[in-house]
Amino acid sequence: MNNDTTVASNFIRNIIDDDLAANKNDGRVVTRFPPEPNGYLHIGHAKSICLNFGIAAQYNGKCNLRFDDTNPVKENEEFVNAIKDDVTWLGFEWDGLKHASDYFDELYNFAVELIKKDKAYVDSSTADEVREMRGTLKEPGKPSPYRDRSIEENLELFARMKAGEFDDGAHILRAKIDMASGNINLRDPTLYRIRKVHHVRTGNDWSIYPMYDYTHCLSDAMEGITHSLCTLEFEDHRPLYDWVLDVLKTPAHPQQIEFARLMLEYTILSKRRLIQLVEENHVDGWDDPRMPTITGMRRRGFTATSLKDFCERIGITKNDAWIEMAVLETCIREDLNEHSPRRMAVLEPIKVVITDLADDYTETLSFANHPQKEDFGRRDVVFSKEIMIDRDDFSEDPPPKYQRLVPGGEVRLRGSYVIKCCDVIKNDAGDIIELRCTHDAATLGKKPEGRKVKGVIHWVSASAGVQATVRVYDRLFKEPHPGSAESLEAELNPDALIVHKTAYVEASLREAQPEERFQFERLGYFVADRYDHSADKPVFNRTVSLRDTWAR
């Protein structure tokens, strides 16, 4: 595990320090990351992963990966495998690989114990009746007519629920706590419901499944978790967490501590909403590079290092706050600037013919792979009579201070010669199809004599370069705080993906391996697509632009 970064302190680490000083839990620190396998992990989960695994590493403790698989209707094996891949890719190793379903027998026995202690009962009200009797924030709830069933009757009914004698919804098992509690979670919460569905791991063994709140605290206790870290929405559930463990007198009583969820501007971090994006085809699946999923961000070109750096920088607090996208983008830019070799690519090519060169002219130039790092070595780049430049780098009607190519003007080709545009060739429709230029042979690595040429543009040889598809990704939403409207469509950024199908990249990129990252000079940081890229059909994804283009 990565121990070499200095960890910033936070209120959770302070609590653990105090616990260790008091020799609580015999000095052990055990955490867990408990995803429900009902979707792919997103960058919010990365915050929780970095916290839980990071704390285990810092205190020589342990961290389990536990699948909270108590809702077989929504969960599946694809999600389980994807979650394991994501945690591994981030660079973490779990100590125990657990499933809440491992504990179904124990959880059942604990429920029987609660019934025997007169702390749980079978309620045969309908779901609507239960809802109505729950009361509101202002009004207390009403006790169910089944609340005073005898222990014997409850034991018998619960056993028959388990045996599959009843249909879904016929009965539930509820804790017997306090229907007048100011905390609605304590108004006799449901512990078990009947669900006659197949479970990936336990098959058709069970007709009843335990609820999250009941399962979570007991799973934590059985695994000897010392600090159960979760997000703020569970703060109101903590009294229930503690009630279950207190009533059952479990040997271990983990401490639940809540922290703020990650909220990241221009994105949505709720599995329900992400499922909606996938199912309504707003994106091409969970690993679409526009998605804030870990697998999507990986495919987009984010590094595990940059995500961990981000999680460290945003810190852990008790206050909900939107994090600016610029924080994430800075993390990835810093990492990629340091580690990516430079290349040239042209996204929307216009052909430039250098008329004063022979038809078969080629020249091999040597380019540094990184401006500051000699150990990145050098590569050959072929210059030829016909080259491609980007459409944006030529203008017939230039705005003020335009320093690129204009009719009659000069510009330097990066690492090569100064050229001058002599002629603009158009088709019948008036579209530019070719620029005719001359070159100044005395300007290779030298300033031109007697005049200043300010602009430098990138280029790719038309004959030696390779055609490629380049996908330019941007923020998925145009709204900084999306998700409040029921329709996601109105908030989506229509320019979140622009595909350049006829891009040109320099020949050395033929050898790029899937997931290899580069800076395309002047354009941004790019990665060879994890799935679609091949030497014959290169495909690159833009991870991030070189600068923040959204800053006001």
Ligand code: ATP
């Ligand atoms: P969602 O609301 O997106 O479905 P969830 O909380 O239901 O998320 P789980 O699979 O239950 O998803 O989450 C596993 C762990 O990750 C939990 O401990 C949860 O608190 C944490 N987590 C989920 N989303 C975030 C987030 N945005 N920021 C920090 N932690 C998160």
Ligand code: MG
């Ligand atoms: Mg959840």
